[in-house]
Amino acid sequence: MPELVITVARFGFLILLWIFVFTVVGVIRRDLFAGARSSRLVAAPRAVGASTGQPGAKPAKVKRGRAAHQLVVTAGQLAGTRITLGEAQITIGRAEDSTLVITDDYASARHARLVPREGQWFVEDLGSTNGTYLDRAKVTGPTPVPLGVPIRIGRTSLELRP
Amino acid sequence: MTAAATPAPSPATTGEQPGVRLARSRRNSELSLLLLAMVLVAAYGATVEANVLDTVTPDFWVPAAALGLVFLGLHLVIRWLAPFADPALLPAVALLNGIGVGFLRRYDLARATPTEREDLAIFAGTGGRQLAWTLAAVVLAAGLLALMRDHRSLSRYAYTLGLAGIVLVMIPAVLPGRFSEINGAKLWIRFGGFQIQPGEFAKLALLAFFAYYLVRKREVLSLASRRVLGIDFPRGRDLGPVLVVWLISILVLVFEKDLGTSLLYFGMFVVTLYIATERVSWLLIGLTLFFGGAYLAYVLGASVGGPFANFYDRAQIWLDPFAEPYDRGYQLVQGLLTLGTGGLFGAGPGGGQPTLLPEVQTDFIFAGIGEEIGLLGLSALLVTYLLIVERGLRAALEVRDSFGKLLAGGLAFTLGLQVFVIIGGISKLIPLTGQTTPFLSAGGSSLMANWLLIAVLLRVSDGARRPVAAGGVAARPTGTPPEQLHGAPTEVIRP
Numbered sequence: 001m002p003e004l005v006i007t008v009a010r011f012g013f014l015i016l017l018w019i020f021v022f023t024v025v026g027v028i029r030r031d032l033f034a035g036a037r038s039s040r041l042v043a044a045p046r047a048v049g050a051s052t053g054q055p056g057a058k059p060a061k062v063k064r065g066r067a068a069h070q071l072v073v074t075a076g077q078l079a080g081t082r083i084t085l086g087e088a089q090i091t092i093g094r095a096e097d098s099t100l101v102i103t104d105d106y107a108s109a110r111h112a113r114l115v116p117r118e119g120q121w122f123v124e125d126l127g128s129t130n131g132t133y134l135d136r137a138k139v140t141g142p143t144p145v146p147l148g149v150p151i152r153i154g155r156t157s158l159e160l161r162p
Numbered sequence: 163m164t165a166a167a168t169p170a171p172s173p174a175t176t177g178e179q180p181g182v183r184l185a186r187s188r189r190n191s192e193l194s195l196l197l198l199a200m201v202l203v204a205a206y207g208a209t210v211e212a213n214v215l216d217t218v219t220p221d222f223w224v225p226a227a228a229l230g231l232v233f234l235g236l237h238l239v240i241r242w243l244a245p246f247a248d249p250a251l252l253p254a255v256a257l258l259n260g261i262g263v264g265f266l267r268r269y270d271l272a273r274a275t276p277t278e279r280e281d282l283a284i285f286a287g288t289g290g291r292q293l294a295w296t297l298a299a300v301v302l303a304a305g306l307l308a309l310m311r312d313h314r315s316l317s318r319y320a321y322t323l324g325l326a327g328i329v330l331v332m333i334p335a336v337l338p339g340r341f342s343e344i345n346g347a348k349l350w351i352r353f354g355g356f357q358i359q360p361g362e363f364a365k366l367a368l369l370a371f372f373a374y375y376l377v378r379k380r381e382v383l384s385l386a387s388r389r390v391l392g393i394d395f396p397r398g399r400d401l402g403p404v405l406v407v408w409l410i411s412i413l414v415l416v417f418e419k420d421l422g423t424s425l426l427y428f429g430m431f432v433v434t435l436y437i438a439t440e441r442v443s444w445l446l447i448g449l450t451l452f453f454g455g456a457y458l459a460y461v462l463g464a465s466v467g468g469p470f471a472n473f474y475d476r477a478q479i480w481l482d483p484f485a486e487p488y489d490r491g492y493q494l495v496q497g498l499l500t501l502g503t504g505g506l507f508g509a510g511p512g513g514g515q516p517t518l519l520p521e522v523q524t525d526f527i528f529a530g531i532g533e534e535i536g537l538l539g540l541s542a543l544l545v546t547y548l549l550i551v552e553r554g555l556r557a558a559l560e561v562r563d564s565f566g567k568l569l570a571g572g573l574a575f576t577l578g579l580q581v582f583v584i585i586g587g588i589s590k591l592i593p594l595t596g597q598t599t600p601f602l603s604a605g606g607s608s609l610m611a612n613w614l615l616i617a618v619l620l621r622v623s624d625g626a627r628r629p630v631a632a633g634g635v636a637a638r639p640t641g642t643p644p645e646q647l648h649g650a651p652t653e654v655i656r657p
Binding site: 001005006007009010011012013014016017018019020021023024025027028030031084086096097098099100101103 | 188191195198199201202205206208209212213216217218249250253254257314317377507508510511513535536538539542543545546549552553562563564565629
């Protein structure tokens, strides 16, 4: 084997090794970046302002474009956490099998749940000790949740976002 | 007004359907990274042959292709069973494993006579055995992915796993030396020509137990505390379990004569405790206890000897390896010289002399590889380890249940700690102990245990990244209907 080939192979291998490392970093970066872009989008919800324009709007008449797509924790230990909503119900509480496990001292193991019905999300208290509040009102039965209105559980607050 | 308020989706929101962001599984990125890793392994093999044999044999690509097929199989299993798992884990581990097999094959070439070199069979020698072990380990990892569809199902066997872990740790200590001792460390079970290192598997079992135990106890451990000097210290009676684990790790140190394993178990527990309670005081208590214990063992080794003598010896070698460079310090001195010979760029794959270094196929593999790929290559490998650990911690951050958080965080940290313990040992940062370098060192037990660890991390990261819409977290793995939430008990913690 000529000396030149061996030298090229020797340094080529090192370069290839680092190319691999940077490609892996690139994949990880793209993964993070995808999340960042979507969070910027969520940070400016249009729904809060828009809902004041039509005060009498019934929840059942929710339009396709303004259906809630994300549940965002706005206050409390988990602030910043977001869950993408689908068809499944979201359970909230300190129990391990909750969809959103909150470590809030004032929350019960199974505190509340969010259930979708015909495009509208309903919040329901599951007999918690300290109660669930939709904005200021205590939740007693299944209550429709408008976009951008805080659901308060202990020190944690959650909002639906488009 | 109403029409104007109904927004047309802006370009940025077109993909903003429920679950679209999280549903990006990135399996194709994983596949291309995996191919790149295998190209690297093949290139390594070719360079080795060019250097050692002075020619590249027509089937230099066979080991790389065999590994590639195995990893491709695991990739397909992931596509099928854990479609949202982290895409960076498998390729990074595959690269390390491939380089390990390649280096061991290179070591076989160095030891073989010139006539044997020309036709070294694919499953021959340490390299071939490592290749076979990789096959078995990957199959085991795939099996774990298939059996464990949700990482939370692991918590059901927590106490069984904890007991199994303790038994596995204790077996080598109890067995007579001729069945369990290799090179002064009693870490093995030997029968016939076959040996396994039960501690490698005990690591995983104990961690699952720690995670479960701490999830149950985190409230009392993190809420009840006394404030001293601005740091919250736990109450005396809550220290019990930590002291028990500390005692076990000291017993391991004394009876199995292995500082690395004992450091590994104790570090694992302290860090899971820290993750569970978010209290820095646990780290301080842990470090104080460990260093105090190690120092005590050193002093006892100097004065009393007996079971502590081995540790005292190792500490002496560490403090001054050049005192007896041809005797007790030989291995460490050779390792340091090997790393020095490698320099910045290394001698090129196949250009070094690994046969001069004792235990180059196991403990000192990192030094052996370092001689040939130099500091630049070694740092690439270290960054690869770092990325694996980072992805594990990332999965821990993203997963929604505390058991998963503790499990993934603890496993990722354990892997990192093991890399630190062995590489710190061969580079004379800490006393040398016989840990395996994960995925590189020859040895079936270590390879299998670490692939199982990766399988658990893949499973947790799948649970973490899977969108709720896909029924991932909300759905029950067994398909049983969810329990009546209305009837479920609630509990309160009053401040």
